[in-house]
Amino acid sequence: MNVGVRRMARFATATALASSLAYMLTAGGIAVAQAPAAAQNPAGAKPQAGAKPQERMVVDARELVYDKDNNTVSAVGDVQILYQGRTIEADKVVYDRASKRVIATGNARITETNGTVISGDHFNLTDDFRDGFIDSLRVVNPDKTRFTAPRGERTDGETFIFDKGIYTACEPCKDNPERPPLWQVRAARIIHKKSEQTIYYEDARLEFLGVPMAYVPYMSGPDSTVKRKSGFLSPKFLNTGALGYGVGLPYFLNLAPDYDLTITPTYLTRQGLLGQVEWRQRLVNGAYKIRATGIFQQDQTAFLATPLGAGDKEFRGSIESNGKFYLNPRWSFGWNVAMSTDRWFYKNYRITNESISSTTYLQESISTVYLNGQSETAWFDMRGYYFQPLTSTDWQKQQPVVLPVIDYDKRINKPSFLGGELTFNANVTALHRDATAYQQIPSQSAYLVTTPSYSLYDGCAVYQKSTCLVRGLAGNTARATAEVSWRRNFIDSIGQVWTPYASLRADVFSINPSTTGYANANATTIADTSDEMFGRAMPAIGLMYRYPFVAKTSWGTHIIEPVAQIIARPNETSSLRVANEDSQSLVFDDTNLFEWSSKFSGYDRLEGGTRANVGARYTGRFGTDGYANALFGQSYSIAGRNSFARGDLVNTGLDSGLDTSRSDYVARAQISPFKNFVLTGAARLNESTFEAQRIDAGATYSNSIFSATVGYGRYEPQPDLGIPRRREGLSLNGSVLVAQNWRVRAGVLFDLDKYKYDREVWRASYAAGTATIATYPNTTPFQTASTSFGVNYTDECTIFDVSYTQNYADKQVSGTNKDTRTIMFKLELKTLGQITYSQNLGGSSTGDGVSQ
Template identity: 80%
Template structure:
C-alpha cells in the first residue's frame, strides 16, 4: 500500500509540475490519448520546496509515449524543466533500442538532453558507446569520442574490446536521415588501430535501400595495373535503382560500369554495361589471339523474369561483349558464362515457359559466344527456336495407365561447319631405347572434311527437326505381387537439312551428307513389356527388398542415321540410370534407338536400423534383333565405344550406401562383358558433421578413339574442412590427374611427329610419361565467421596443361572481409599466372 500510495503521489506531482495535459494516470481527462498517458512506479517520493524539485526514488520506472525510463532515482527540476535520472539509468525506445548510462539529463518530454557514460543497443544488436552524448530534437544523437560496433561483447570479459569497432572523435546519428556520420574515425581490430578514415557515413540499421557509396573494389593484374573502383548506389525509387562504378586502372585508364535494376508488379529485370578506352593496347595480344588492336572494349548483360500468370513465365539471360577476352581481362562478372578447364563460353537465352500439374511447355533460343582463342565464332550455332511440350493423361478410361505426349521442335543455323580430328596413331621410340610404342597425334588439323578422319560436330547452314511421340504404359500387379508394365509408343520426325556449300571450307559438304532431298522423315513405333517381382525379407538387422527386373522393347531398324546432322544427341553415357529408359539411351532427339533390345537387372534396397540404408543395381542390355543403332556411327560416331555396340552390352552397376548419419558412399561402373575390365568408374564418399566435412571423388574413363578421345582419363579429388574453433574453419582440396601425359614445354608436337617418322635425321625430343599423382589443381583456405564478421582467405593453383596450350600455372589469392552493417571488402590477385587463351602478352 505504501508503494502504491507513493507512486500515486508521484504521478500527481509530476503531472502538475510537467504541466502536460493528460499525463497523470489517476487524473487524466477522459479524452487523453493512451500514448500520452504517463505511468510511474517507484518506492518513495521526495518533494523539495526550496529547490523546487520532485524526486522518485527506488526502482523507478516511467512509461511515457512508448518509452520506458528506469533508474535508481529520477528528479524533476521545475525551474529548468529538466529530468535527471541517475543510478542504473536506462531508456527503452518504442522500437526496442536500449540506452543506458550513469546519468541522464533530459527535457521534460524525455526527447532531448545529455547522457554520461552512454551505451546504446539497437534492435539489430549494433552498439554505440561514449563517455558523453547529446540527443537533440528527439532524433539526433551526437556521441563525443564515440565507439560503434556490431559485435557482441565477450561474455567472460565484457571490458575486452570487440573483434572490430569504429572509434571516432564524433559519431552523429540522424534518425530522420537514417544516416550515421563518423568524423576523424579509425577502424580497430581487437583494440589495435588498422585504418584511419577522416570522414565517412553510412545508413543506420533501419535502412534497406539508401543512396551512397558502397565498399570499394580493388584489383591488380599485369595488363591492367593497380585499380580501385568506388561504386555509387542511387536509390531512385523503392522499385528501381542505379549503381555506377568508375574504376581507375593505372595502365588502362578509366573503366566504367553501370547496373540498372527494376522490379515491377509481375517480375524484375537487370541491365549491366561496361566499357573502356584502352590506353596500353600492347598489353594484350593482337588479333586473332587477343584484343590488342581494339581501342574500345566493353560488354552489355541483361537478365529478367516475369510472371504472366501463375502458370506462365518468360525471361532472358543474355550477354554480349566486343571480344571474347573482355570478361577475363577486366574481371567482369558474367552470369551467363559456362566455364570449365577446356571450354569457356557465354550462353545467352530467352524463354517462355508454362506448366500445369500434368503439362509442361518451354520455348527458348540460344546464342553462344566462345571466350577462348581456340574457338571460332562462325562455328557456333544460333539455336532458335527450341520448343518442348509434354502432356500426361492419367488413367484414360479406355486403357488405364498413363498416356504421354512429347513434342520437340529445333532449328539452328551455323556459318561454318565444325570438325574435329580423329586421333592418328604414331610410332615412336622411348627415351633413346630401341623400344617402340604407339602414340596419338591430333595436331594435323581438320580444316577440310575428310571421311573417316574428321568428325562433324556441327553442320554449316540450316538444320531443323520436328518430333512428336505418343506413348502409353500401365502397371498391373497380379495376385502374387508380380508387376507387369506393358508399353507402346509411336514417334515421327521430320528433318530439313539445308547445308551451306559456298564458304568456310564447306565446298565438299556434299560428301558429308546427302543433300539431294533436303526434307525427309522417319517413323519409329515401339512396343515393350517390363517385369518386376519384389521379394521382401525382414531380419534382426534390417529389411531387405530384392527385385529382379526384365524389360524388352521391339522397334524397327533406325533409318537415316547418316543423313541426320546430330546436334543434340552427341553425348551418350550408358550407365545404370538409363538402362531401363523406355525412350532409348540416346540423350537427345536427333538419334533414336532401333531394333529389338532386352534389358535385365536386379535391384536391392535395404534399411538397417534408423538411419542406415543401401541401394544397389546391377544390369545388362542385349541386342536381340534388327540393326544395332549403337554399332552404326553417325557424323560424330555417337554410339561407338559406348558399351552398347555389341549384341551383349557392357555390365552396368550403381550403388548407394549410408552406414550411418552423415556418411555416404556412391558409385557407378561400366564393366566389359567379357573381361570384366572397368570401362567407366565414378565413385565418391562424403562424411559431414558440424565439425568435419570430407569428400573423396574418383573417376576413370577408358579411351574412346572413335569419338576422338585417344587416352584414358582418370582423376582423384580430395576435399575437406574442419571446424578448429566455434568460429574458425580450415578447408583444403586437391585434384589429381592420374593419367596425364606431359610434354616438355620446349618441345612441339610437330617436332615429335617428325622425329617419330625419321629418328635418325632429327634430334630426339624429350617425352615425359608421368602418370601417377599429377596434380591438376590445389586449393586451401581459412574462414572466420561470427555474429558481426566474415573473414575468408583462399589460395588456389591450377597447374598448366601443356596439351591445351597453357604455359604457366594459374595461381590466385582471394581475400574477403565482411563487417556487418559497414560493408564488404574483397580482393583477388593472380600470382604470375596465365590462363588458356586469355589474350595477354607474355610480358604481362
C-alpha cells in the same frame, strides 16, 4: 525546506502518487495498476480527461517522493515507466516540473519501440524521453550493432551525437566484456541521424582488437536499417600485367523505390579508365537489369593481335542484361543476354557475368530469351540461344544460332478409357550455322596419340568419315518431334508389378546445308546441298516386370527387387542423314538402364530395334540413420538393328557399352552406415572381361568440426569419339574447425594418367632423335592437376577469407603452357562494408589473348 514523503506498499504507492506525477506532466495522462478504490487519487488530482491510451503513462516504483519546495516528484527503487511505447528503467527517476526535465540515475535504461536499448549512468531528458544528455552512453540496436561514448546527446528524438564515440557490430566477449571487440570504429564524434538512416564519423580510425589500422578524417555510411541508399560502395581492386594496378569505386544511386543506377569508374594505370553502368528496375510483374562496360585502351600492345587477341582494338566492351516477368501466375517471360566486342574481354578485364559458362576445357557466353508456362499437368517452354566462344581455339562462324527451341509436355493421369498415365511430348528445334564444325579423330602410333592442332577446321581440311567428326553442319537445320506414350501399373495378388507400355513418335527433318564462302566446302561430301526434307516414325510397345521381396532382420529392413523390361521397336532409319545436334552426349549407366523412350540424350537420335533390360535393385534401412541402395543390370539387343552400333556424323553410340548385342554391365551403390557418412559408387564393366570401362566413386563425411570428400573417376579411351586417352583422377577436399570461428580448407586434384602420357611423348620424341635420356620424365602416377588452400573466419560481425588456387599446365589437354596461380582475399565487416581482391601470380597462359 518542506519535503513531503510517503512510504507505502509498492503498488499502492505507485497507484496513489502516480496521479500527482500525472498532474505535473503536461504531455498526457497516466494509467496505473489497479488498486482498491479508497487508495485511488487520495490527493484529489484528476487525470487529464480524454487522454488516449497510447499517450498515458504507467509508473511502477517502490516509493514516490513529492517535494513541494523544489516542485519535483521522484520515483525511487526499481523504477519502471512506460510512455508512448518507450520504457525507462532506473534506480531513481526525478521529474522537475519547472524545467520539464526527467533525470534518471542508477542503472538507467530506455527501451525504444523498435527494441533499441539505451543505457547509461545518468540521463537528463525531456519529459517525453525523446531528447537529452546521457553519461556513459551505450546503445544496442535490435540487430546487435552498438555505440558507446563517455557522453552523448539525443536531439529531435532521432539524432544521436556520441562524443568520443565507438561503433561496432561485434558482441562483447562474455568472459571479458572490457576487452576490445574484433573491430570497431573510434571517432571524435559519431552522429547517427535516423531520419536519414546515415551514420557520420569525424576523425575516425578503424581498430582491430584495439589496434588502429586505418585513419579517415571524415566518412559516412548507411545504418543497419538501410536496404537501399545512395552513396559509395566498397572499392574494388585488381592488378594484372596487361592492366596494371586498378581501383574501382562504385557509386550507387537510389533513384526510386523501384529502380536504381550503379556507376563504377575503374582507373587502370596501364589501360586508362574502364567505365561500367548498371541499371536495375523492379516492376509490378517482374524485374530486369542492364549492365554496360567499356574502355578505350591506352596500351594495345599489352594484348595479342587478331586472331589470337584483341590488341588491334582501341575500344573494347560488353553489354549484359537479364530479366524475368510473370505474365500471369502460370506464364513467365525472360532473358539472359551477354555480348562482348571480343572473346577475351571478360577474362582480360575480370568481368564476371551469370551467363558465362567456364570450366578448364570450355568457356562460352550463352545468351537466351524464353517464354515458359506450366500447370499441374503440363509444361511449355520456348526459347532461343546465341553462343559466343571465349577461347582462342573456337570460331564464331561454327557456333549455332538456335531459334526456336520449343518443348511441350502434357500428362493425363488415369485417362477414362485406359487408366494409368498418358503423356504427350513435342519438340521443335531450328538452328543456323555459318561454317561446319569439325573435330579430327586422333590417330594412334606405336608410342604416341597424335593430338590435332587447334585450327578452324581442326585437322579436317578434307572430310573423311574415318578421321573426322562433324559436330554441326553449316546451313539451316530444323526438326519437329511429337510423341504420345502410355503406361500403367498392375499389381497381382502375390505382389508382382506389371507395367505395360506403348508409344508412337514421329519426326520431320529439314536440312539445307551451306558451303558458301568458307574453305569447308567439302560439306558436300556429307549431305546434299539442296533442300532436303524427310521424316521417320517409331512405334514401340513394352512391358516391365518387378517383384519386390521384403525381409526384416534384427539389424534392418531389406527390399530386393528383380526388374526385367522389354521394348520392341522397328529399326531406326536415317541415322546417317540426321545432323546430330542434341544427342551427342551418351553415357550408359544406371540412370538410363530402364529408360522407356530412348537412351539417347536428345531428340535427333532415336533408339530402334528390340531391346531387353534386366537388373536387380536393393534398398535397406539400418537403425535410425543407416541406409543403403544398389542396382546392377545389363541391356540386350535381341532383335533388329542396334542403333548404338551405327555411328552417325559424330559416332554417337560407338564406344558407349551399348554397341554390342550384350551391353556392358552397369552398377551403382550408395551406403550410409551412420549419420554424416556416405559412400557412393557407379561403374560400367566390360560384358565379357568385367574390366572397368567407367568408374565414379566418392566418400563424404561431415560434422560441425570436420568435413572431408574423396572423389575418384576413371574413364577408358573412346577412340571413335575422338578421346584417345584414358582419363583417371583423384580429388581430395576437406575442411576443419581449428579454433572457434576459424576454419581451414584444402583440396588437391591428381591426374593419375598424365605420367603415362608424358612418358609416351618422350618415347616418341626419343625415337625421332629429338629427346635424350636426360629428359626422361621421372614422374609418378600422382601428378598434381590443381591445388587449393584457404582460411576462413566467420562470426556475428566479420567474415574474413583468403584462398590460393593453382592449376597446373597441361598443353595436351587444355592448350595452356603455364600454371595458373590465383590468390583471393575477402574482408566483410557487417554493416560497414566489404573489400575483395584477387590477383593472378606469374605470367599469362596461352589462349588468354595477353602478350607474354
